Amino acid sequence: MTTMETLSADASGPALPEAADIEAASSPETGGGPAAIPLLEVRAAGRSYEGRSGVRTDALVEASFCARDGEFISLLGPSGSGKSTLLNLVGGLDHPTSGEIVFDGVNLAALSGNALASYRAEMVGMLFQNFNLIDYLSALENVTLPMMFGPRPVPRRDRRARAVELLERVGLGHRLNHLATELSGGEQQRVALARALSKRPRMLLADEPTGNLDSKRAERLMGMLHDICKTAGVLVIVATHDEGLAARFSDRIVRLLDGRVTDEQFCRMPPARH
Numbered sequence: 001m002t003t004m005e006t007l008s009a010d011a012s013g014p015a016l017p018e019a020a021d022i023e024a025a026s027s028p029e030t031g032g033g034p035a036a037i038p039l040l041e042v043r044a045a046g047r048s049y050e051g052r053s054g055v056r057t058d059a060l061v062e063a064s065f066c067a068r069d070g071e072f073i074s075l076l077g078p079s080g081s082g083k084s085t086l087l088n089l090v091g092g093l094d095h096p097t098s099g100e101i102v103f104d105g106v107n108l109a110a111l112s113g114n115a116l117a118s119y120r121a122e123m124v125g126m127l128f129q130n131f132n133l134i135d136y137l138s139a140l141e142n143v144t145l146p147m148m149f150g151p152r153p154v155p156r157r158d159r160r161a162r163a164v165e166l167l168e169r170v171g172l173g174h175r176l177n178h179l180a181t182e183l184s185g186g187e188q189q190r191v192a193l194a195r196a197l198s199k200r201p202r203m204l205l206a207d208e209p210t211g212n213l214d215s216k217r218a219e220r221l222m223g224m225l226h227d228i229c230k231t232a233g234v235l236v237i238v239a240t241h242d243e244g245l246a247a248r249f250s251d252r253i254v255r256l257l258d259g260r261v262t263d264e265q266f267c268r269m270p271p272a273r274h
């Protein structure tokens with residue numbers, strides 16, 4: 001069954017794969033078999049904007065890369081290099097003006113409005129620099145909220161337990177009832193991470209998630225993203241301009257400059273540290 005078919009399958013959502021499956025799927029030694037099929041293919045994707053004065057901005061130019069389940073990829077580049085543009089295309093929030101985004105073998109351009117909404121709701125989790133929590137809701141409510149919506153809402157009886165489990169997983173079991181405004185920046189981003197995982201996405205997209213955190217909290221968050229990537233087999237793609245963080249946590253760095261992918265670099269992972 002393909003990912004897109006699972007969108008209309010059972011309401012409880014696909015079970016997270018076992019760590020052993022993920023290792024097999026992400027091990028370079030397994031090459032050749034189905035495990036080598038990329039989850040995501042960005043094929044010569046471009047995004048141009050036509051300004052009011054008729055001046056064209058090429059935010060992204062023929063960007064290509066592939067990514068597999070359980071991989072940790074950093075999009076590394078200075079401000080204005082096209083990182084957010086690329087993440088928005090991959091997340092189905094925007095459409096390329098040239099090229100294709102293919103997820104689990106399906107070209108996003110071929111999806112109807114409803115199917116694209118399902119893709120965004122069920123397959124993709126997103127993290128942003130400014131956390132984007134709802135201020136007047138508690139940590140628990142922020143994490144529970146997305147479970148109520150989308151084509152496959154989480155059954156009411158399961159929502160709270162799942163939210164508590166996720167918040168405990170990000171070290172916030174003691175902050176369940178704090179309002180978003182009563183949490184530190186690092187805590188807010190961890191609530192946002194729990195929220196992003198609430199529908200058990202296959203891919204987590206994080207746009208400068210450590211941009212508003214000090215270095216200690218940035219390390220902690222990246223460690224959590226890495227842990228989720230490797231234990232649940234989620235593909236994680238992080239946009240950052242922090243060379244050191246990218247090198248420490250990524251399997252692969254895709255470099256961007258002036259809207260172009262300039263380089264891809266495989267990293268040797270040090271032992272996990274968090």
Ligand SMILES: Nc1ncnc2c1ncn2[C@@H]1O[C@H](COP(=O)(O)OP(=O)(O)O)[C@@H](O)[C@H]1O
Pocket residue numbers: 049057058059060077078079080081082083084085086
């Ligand atoms: N809506 C838009 N209209 C015109 N230009 C845009 C728009 N969004 C982004 N850009 C331009 O595209 C380029 C890449 O932007 P962006 O993807 O936000 O870069 P990054 O996330 O790496 O900082 C920048 O030059 C930016 O000014």
Ligand SMILES: [Mg+2]
Pocket residue numbers: 083084085207
């Ligand atoms: Mg950006």
